[in-house]
Amino acid sequence: MEPRNNVTYxxxxxxxxxxxxxKVLFVMFSFFYILTMVxxxxxIMTIALSKTLDSPMYxxxxxxxxxxxxxxxxxxxxxxxxxxxxxxxxxxxxxxxxLFTEHLFGGSEICLLLxxxxxxxxxxxxxxxxxxxxxxxxxxxxxxxxxxxxFLHSVIQLSTIYGLPFCGPNVIDHxxxxxxxxxxxxxxxxxxxxxxxxxxGGLMCVIAFLFLLVSYGVILHSLKNLxxxxxxxxxxxxxxxxxxxxxFFVPCIFMYARPATTFPIDxxxxxxxxxxxxxxxxxxxxxxxxxxxxxxxxxxxxxxxTGHE
Numbered sequence: 001m002e003p004r005n006n007v008t009y010x011x012x013x014x015x016x017x018x019x020x021x022x023k024v025l026f027v028m029f030s031f032f033y034i035l036t037m038v039x040x041x042x043x044i045m046t047i048a049l050s051k052t053l054d055s056p057m058y059x060x061x062x063x064x065x066x067x068x069x070x071x072x073x074x075x076x077x078x079x080x081x082x083x084x085x086x087x088x089x090x091x092x093x094x095x096x097x098x099l100f101t102e103h104l105f106g107g108s109e110i111c112l113l114l115x116x117x118x119x120x121x122x123x124x125x126x127x128x129x130x131x132x133x134x135x136x137x138x139x140x141x142x143x144x145x146x147x148x149x150x151f152l153h154s155v156i157q158l159s160t161i162y163g164l165p166f167c168g169p170n171v172i173d174h175x176x177x178x179x180x181x182x183x184x185x186x187x188x189x190x191x192x193x194x195x196x197x198x199x200x201g202g203l204m205c206v207i208a209f210l211f212l213l214v215s216y217g218v219i220l221h222s223l224k225n226l227x228x229x230x231x232x233x234x235x236x237x238x239x240x241x242x243x244x245x246x247x248f249f250v251p252c253i254f255m256y257a258r259p260a261t262t263f264p265i266d267x268x269x270x271x272x273x274x275x276x277x278x279x280x281x282x283x284x285x286x287x288x289x290x291x292x293x294x295x296x297x298x299x300x301x302x303x304x305x306t307g308h309e
Contacts, residue, residue, distance in 0.1 A: 007166040007185070010095055012088040014079075014175045015267055019086070026083035032279050033076040039282030040065035042296070050295040056134040057123065057237070058292075060116045061285060063143055067112060068278035071105035074098060075274045079175050095177040096162060102176070102274070103157045103201075106252075108150030110208050113245055115142045117215040120241060124234050125222045156200045160193055161186075174267060176274075183260050194260030202257030209249040216242055240288045247277045247284075 015025055047053045047062040078098065082088045090098070123130050157179060167187035174181040179197050183190050219238055223231045251273040255266060286292045 006168060007092060007170045009089050009091045009170065010177070010185075011171045012082060012090060012175055012177075013171060013173045014082055014088050015271075022083045022086065026080060029076060029080050029083065029275065032275055033072065033080060036072045036076070036275075036279040036282075037069060039279065039286075040069045043282050043285065043292075046292065046296050046299060049299055053291065053295050056119050056139045057116070059139055060112065060119060060143070063146075064109065064112055064116070065282065067105050067109050068281055071102065071109060072275065072278040074101040074105065075176050079275075082175065090177065092166075095182075096158060099161070099177045099179070099182070100154050100158045102178070104150050104154035106150070107153035107204075108147050109248065110153075110204065110252075111146035111149035112143075113212065113241075113248070114208055115146055116241060117212050117219075117245075118142075120234075120238060121215055121219055124219050124226070124238075153200060153204065157197065160196050160200070164188065164190075164193065173262065174270070176270070178270070179256075180260050180262050180266075184262060190260055197260060198256065198258070202253065205249055205252045206257050209245070209253060212245050212249070216245075236288050236290075240285050243284050244277070244281055247280060248273055251277075 014022075016022060043065040044062050047058045075098070078090070119134060122133050126133065161179060161182055164183075164186045165188060166182075166185050168185075170185065172181045172185065179201065183194060183197070186193075216238055219234070223234055226234060251269040254269055255273075286296070
């Protein structure tokens, strides 16, 4: 279905109109993006090359890092380019592609965080059956289901807005294409569309967040049955997961679990879960995980030793 509109491109107002502030933000977001790429690639390489990190938890962590790389890459390069060149236009098709990509990987990350919570539940609450329940075929199936969930979410979001008429103006008060800023430019009544977007986006975030809170509540309650060392290790692992969940879901719920309207603070919240969270995830998972840090040290020593031979 072709969109019925007179708009062929959009103008993104970005984070600021001040040239000096744009230069500062360019340096800052370039640094953030490099950290995101390096940190997540380091996690993927460490898990892939280390023989000690072969459990399902690390398989899903590597997948999460991959999702964060693509998710960040669907937003940050365009933002950095606009800050550097000052040309903040995006074609209609490119806008729809960005919208689809960000929701595909954002939705996949939500599903993947649910899968990781289930993995921790089985590992801590049913340790004797862990390797049987979380065998390779099950892990791959859960990963595919998370991707399918993200795909369905993204298709629904895109199909909801793609056929709507954009009659002008074409100025988006944001640094990227997203649902609510785009809905403000539609020249028909958007009440029903807004409800669909809230159900597919906001309700999905709220239900997933509540499910995760309950899951980790059950896991933490079951820690009393573990030894002191097991309790310490489980708390460290679950603490990392809970931190990532809160950092990702709280801004998302604020952004999507509300009527279809926009606020000035939306840009700051969007920066947090699209730019900062993918950058912080590697730090959160590595600093609190001794197995990961030890594996990184061993790989680094092996690389240094090989380099001297």
